Amino acid sequence: MTSAKSHRTMVGGMPMPGLTERVVKAVFLTIICAAVVFPFIGVISTSLAPAEEVTKAGGFVLFPTHGIDFTAYRSILSGGTVTQALLISGFVTVVGTAIALVLTCTLGWALSRRGTIGNRPLLLLVLISLLFNPGLIPSYLVVQQFGLLDSLWAVIVPVSVSAFNVIVVRAYFVGLPAEIIDAARIDGASEWKLFRHIGLPLSKAVIAVIGLFYGVGYWNSFFNALLYLNDSSKWPLQLVLRTYVVNGVELGGQDLGLGSEAVPPQTSIQMAILMISIVPVLCVYPFIQRHFAKGVLTGAVKG
Amino acid sequence: MAEADTASRVRSTHGNPDAASLAKGRKRSLLARLRRDYPVLLLAIPGLLVLLAFQYYPLWGNIIAFQDYQPYLGIGKSLWSGFENFSVIFSGDPEFLNAVQNTLILTLIQAVIVFPAPIVVALVLHSLLSNKLRQFVQTIIYLPHFMSWVIVVAVFQQVLGGTGMINNWLRGHGYDPMHIIGNVEAFRALLTSQVLWKDTGWATILFLAVLSQIDRSLYEASAVDGAGRWRQTWHVTLPGMKPIIILLLILKLGDSLTVGFEQIILQQQAVGVDASEVLDTYVYNNGVLGGDWGVAAAVGLVKSAVALALVLSANKLAHRFGEEGVYRG
Numbered sequence: 001m002t003s004a005k006s007h008r009t010m011v012g013g014m015p016m017p018g019l020t021e022r023v024v025k026a027v028f029l030t031i032i033c034a035a036v037v038f039p040f041i042g043v044i045s046t047s048l049a050p051a052e053e054v055t056k057a058g059g060f061v062l063f064p065t066h067g068i069d070f071t072a073y074r075s076i077l078s079g080g081t082v083t084q085a086l087l088i089s090g091f092v093t094v095v096g097t098a099i100a101l102v103l104t105c106t107l108g109w110a111l112s113r114r115g116t117i118g119n120r121p122l123l124l125l126v127l128i129s130l131l132f133n134p135g136l137i138p139s140y141l142v143v144q145q146f147g148l149l150d151s152l153w154a155v156i157v158p159v160s161v162s163a164f165n166v167i168v169v170r171a172y173f174v175g176l177p178a179e180i181i182d183a184a185r186i187d188g189a190s191e192w193k194l195f196r197h198i199g200l201p202l203s204k205a206v207i208a209v210i211g212l213f214y215g216v217g218y219w220n221s222f223f224n225a226l227l228y229l230n231d232s233s234k235w236p237l238q239l240v241l242r243t244y245v246v247n248g249v250e251l252g253g254q255d256l257g258l259g260s261e262a263v264p265p266q267t268s269i270q271m272a273i274l275m276i277s278i279v280p281v282l283c284v285y286p287f288i289q290r291h292f293a294k295g296v297l298t299g300a301v302k303g
Numbered sequence: 304m305a306e307a308d309t310a311s312r313v314r315s316t317h318g319n320p321d322a323a324s325l326a327k328g329r330k331r332s333l334l335a336r337l338r339r340d341y342p343v344l345l346l347a348i349p350g351l352l353v354l355l356a357f358q359y360y361p362l363w364g365n366i367i368a369f370q371d372y373q374p375y376l377g378i379g380k381s382l383w384s385g386f387e388n389f390s391v392i393f394s395g396d397p398e399f400l401n402a403v404q405n406t407l408i409l410t411l412i413q414a415v416i417v418f419p420a421p422i423v424v425a426l427v428l429h430s431l432l433s434n435k436l437r438q439f440v441q442t443i444i445y446l447p448h449f450m451s452w453v454i455v456v457a458v459f460q461q462v463l464g465g466t467g468m469i470n471n472w473l474r475g476h477g478y479d480p481m482h483i484i485g486n487v488e489a490f491r492a493l494l495t496s497q498v499l500w501k502d503t504g505w506a507t508i509l510f511l512a513v514l515s516q517i518d519r520s521l522y523e524a525s526a527v528d529g530a531g532r533w534r535q536t537w538h539v540t541l542p543g544m545k546p547i548i549i550l551l552l553i554l555k556l557g558d559s560l561t562v563g564f565e566q567i568i569l570q571q572q573a574v575g576v577d578a579s580e581v582l583d584t585y586v587y588n589n590g591v592l593g594g595d596w597g598v599a600a601a602v603g604l605v606k607s608a609v610a611l612a613l614v615l616s617a618n619k620l621a622h623r624f625g626e627e628g629v630y631r632g
Contacts, residue, residue: 036447122351136583137599
């Protein structure tokens with residue numbers, strides 16, 4: 001008879017974990033997940049709790065027990081500074097992502113056409129740009145020279161081609177079955193048609209992922225806006241968030257566009273602003289998440 | 304195939320390749336290639352222009368590091384000042400040295416605490432038997448990565464601040480509140496915990512990808528040899544992760560002069576420059592805000608040069624130890 005130890009069930013070549021190990025892991029993972037989830041719950045609760053409850057709790061509510069109140073949201077969305085910033089962030093995100101996707105996919109496609117004239121030098125040009133960062137001051141001078149200071153295009157254009165994303169889409173295009181492309185070429189399809197009707201439709205997954213990455217990047221972009229936009233009427237949401245939530249500058253009824261209505265507690269307003277900057281990311285997150293499972297990105301990088 | 308066909312068809316129309324017309328034929332074929340490939344180039348141009356304009360062209364702006372740059376004069380008319388701007392670096396200006404010191408300390412803390420954290424989490428996740436549970440945990444812990452630094456800092460204030468969740472609870476239960484936000488002593492710990500919160504989960508993604516590719520039969524063989532779970536982790540799992548760990552360490556080394564720029568800019572007001580200034584914030588504060596463009600550019604230039612040198616030499620070092628590194632060269 002063999003010893004008891006060798007009778008332990010094996011899973012994937014490893015012995016079954018013992019009870020202690022399982023308990024320790026469960027506690028560990030629970031703590032990590034709680035550390036991520038609880039702050040969000042606190043923010044949501046405070047933004048939705050009625051004014052009296054927030055005041056009574058000293059500014060912060062973990063679970064609202066006196067019903068739900070949308071006053072804070074109504075007041076930030078009634079046409080003042082925050083509403084404006086929300087629209088600007090929406091514009092930057094939508095337009096920016098569209099431009100970035102067009103530029104990235106066309107360049108990625110062109111670089112994927114191996115054997116065409118100038119293909120290797122151009123690929124090298126893109127790869128080398130990954131190795132260095134132009135630096136803060138030189139970038140600022142260029143944006144200034146192009147007359148983009150105080151323009152939303154300064155937040156959109158400079159980051160619209162990420163060399164990394166170009167490499168990722170290119171790798172995906174290179175991996176497409178060559179027979180299809182050759183067949184279409186023989187049938188007389190132009191380069192644009194190949195790209196538009198073969199390249200793009202077959203690469204929806206990777207385009208979706210980099211689109212979401214660009215989108216989240218534009219929505220979250222903070223420092224470029226701080227650097228290039230002095231005019232506070234052009235501020236995106238992240239700058240409003242910094243001023244009124246992180247730095248705690250008080251938002252009056254006038255800033256909010258409320259007129260003579262009572263201003264809800266500052267904490268509620270702050271949490272509501274925080275929520276409207278988090279929610280769009282939360283909405284697209286499941287779609288990004290779905291693609292991680294397929295390993296689109298890691299697979300492409302290896303190729 | 305189709306490309307080669309077209310090319311040969313085009314070339315064959317140029318007639319017989321005798322010695323005299325060879326040079327001419329070559330030129331022609333270049334032209335022919337251009338005629339054949341120009342649609343590809345047209346597709347590449349818009350993206351390339353952006354890359355050239357905002358990635359390569361700015362490099363030229365570094366020359367203001369050698370100027371007494373005045374914005375109203377521009378690069379053309381500002382006076383040259385040689386290496387004067389670099390004197391803050393070489394004569395050891397206290398503010399500059401303070402920024403260097405803070406940068407290096409933060410980098411060291413992050414290398415010791417932030418770097419290994421996702422490895423530990425990935426090992427735990429990988430050892431889970433239920434795929435559903437693993438995916439559930441992954442979905443939660445990846446999330447903070449997609450929050451901007453402004454949001455992360457705001458959330459931390461709401462949790463740890465004077466009237467935040469934790470202090471409210473402490474006060475409600477008769478304890479003294481903790482002074483964390485705005486406390487100079489706790490600043491480094493605060494920065495580190497924010498980085499951990501935001502990026503530990505996301506950083507596991509690469510390690511998990513590598514872990515899933517380790518050969519199962521290695522585990523089986525080691526189990527037959529009597530290795531328990533710990534020994535398997537030590538002798539099979541970790542060696543399997545070595546290449547990716549080395550690769551990431553190299554990249555990290557190249558980034559070692561870049562720590563938490565947005566994160567610090569957002570919180571600098573509360574704790575002051577002494578405790579929080581790093582090289583990047585030094586460049587921003589002195590250049591864009593302080594108007595000392597030349598000095599800021601000089602510091603930025605030296606920083607970039609050192610970072611590039613660090614990556615290249617780390618890569619070389621990795622090759623010497625027989626590892627793949629980032630690239631072969």
